[in-house]
Amino acid sequence: MGDRARRFAGRVAVVTGGATGIGRAIALRLAGEGATVAIADVNAGFGVETERDLRAMTPGSRFIPCDVSRAEDVQAMIAAVMAEHERIDVLVNDAGIPGPLVPVDQLADEAWDRVIGVNLRGVFLCTKYALPALLAAPRGAIVNIASTFGMVGAPNTPAYAASKGGVIALTRQLAVDLGPRGIRVNAVSPGYVDNDMDQRRTRMTPEAAAANFAAREAAAALQPLGRQADVAEIAAAVAFLASDEASFMTGAVAPVDGGCTAFFNLGHRPE
Numbered sequence: 715m716g717d718r719a720r721r722f723a724g725r726v727a728v729v730t731g732g733a734t735g736i737g738r739a740i741a742l743r744l745a746g747e748g749a750t751v752a753i754a755d756v757n758a759g760f761g762v763e764t765e766r767d768l769r770a771m772t773p774g775s776r777f778i779p780c781d782v783s784r785a786e787d788v789q790a791m792i793a794a795v796m797a798e799h800e801r802i803d804v805l806v807n808d809a810g811i812p813g814p815l816v817p818v819d820q821l822a823d824e825a826w827d828r829v830i831g832v833n834l835r836g837v838f839l840c841t842k843y844a845l846p847a848l849l850a851a852p853r854g855a856i857v858n859i860a861s862t863f864g865m866v867g868a869p870n871t872p873a874y875a876a877s878k879g880g881v882i883a884l885t886r887q888l889a890v891d892l893g894p895r896g897i898r899v900n901a902v903s904p905g906y907v908d909n910d911m912d913q914r915r916t917r918m919t920p921e922a923a924a925a926n927f928a929a930r931e932a933a934a935a936l937q938p939l940g941r942q943a944d945v946a947e948i949a950a951a952v953a954f955l956a957s958d959e960a961s962f963m964t965g966a967v968a969p970v971d972g973g974c975t976a977f978f979n980l981g982h983r984p985e
């Protein structure tokens with residue numbers, strides 16, 4: 715293995731939403747490169763499973779139950795990491811929920827609050843409470859997971875789009891405030907990702923989830939690269955931005971989206 719394969723040796727990373735999907739892939743990638751990883755998630759079943767896989771690479775890695783929208787959970791999670799490892803070098807804010815796919819006049823007020831609470835307030839809380847540890851680290855880095863839907867409009871996603879647009883604005887704002895204090899803050903903006911987020915939607919029947927997945931496949935086929943991303947392709951970009959290789963990057967929002975936000979869609983795939 716070359717040096718690049720051990721970019722996080724001796725470092726500690728917190729990955730919210732790390733039990734499943736993109737967050738799990740990020741946690742595995744960082745641990746594979748030597749990081750001790752704490753995954754903070756509400757899903758204990760998947761959390762314990764991912765913890766086992768992480769520990770096979772870095773034995774100090776662990777799952778910590780945490781709802782990122784709750785300040786007391788976040789404070790306790792950060793305190794647990796600090797009690798055990800006494801440092802946090804990398805914070806990846808990945809935890810997110812899609813919310814109901816409905817137009818604004820059908821969106822319950824509580825659903826709006828929940829989506830904003832997890833996707834945006836969660837990023838604020840984790841950043842705020844991890845900040846003392848990140849400031850103490852020699853090269854602290856934050857990577858937020860945004861979305862194509864935070865950059866361009868898509869049907870029936872008012873709360874999700876607003877939350878991810880907020881994550882993008884917050885990434886840039888934090889880069890301004892925290893750059894002089896030695897912390898880099900960047901975001902990765904995934905497009906269509908081939909995981910089972912849709913199948914896990916609590917409000918969707920398996921049939922509806924399958925139909926939604928098929929629609930995503932079809933939409934992804936129209937984009938420049940013509941397919942959905944593998945979660946590992948998102949994790950690779952996150953690992954780069956979190957690493958010292960990105961030492962002059964802050965405030966960047968990197969689309970990892972197969973070209974979909976570069977493309978003014980004329981109704982057919984570019985030839």
Ligand SMILES: NC(=O)c1ccc[n+]([C@@H]2O[C@H](COP(=O)([O-])OP(=O)(O)OC[C@H]3O[C@@H](n4cnc5c(N)ncnc54)[C@H](O)[C@@H]3O)[C@@H](O)[C@H]2O)c1
Nearest residue numbers: 731734735736755756757781782808809810861904907911
């Ligand atoms: N899948 C995609 O196509 C796609 C595209 C763009 C952006 N994203 C973003 O990527 C991130 C990961 O999504 P994913 O596709 O892996 O979905 P996922 O559902 O597989 O993973 C999300 C994880 O976050 C956790 N989580 C949810 N609410 C939480 C809370 N309150 N506190 C802590 N953890 C919580 C879930 O338990 C889960 O482990 C999200 O922020 C999502 O918005 C996904």
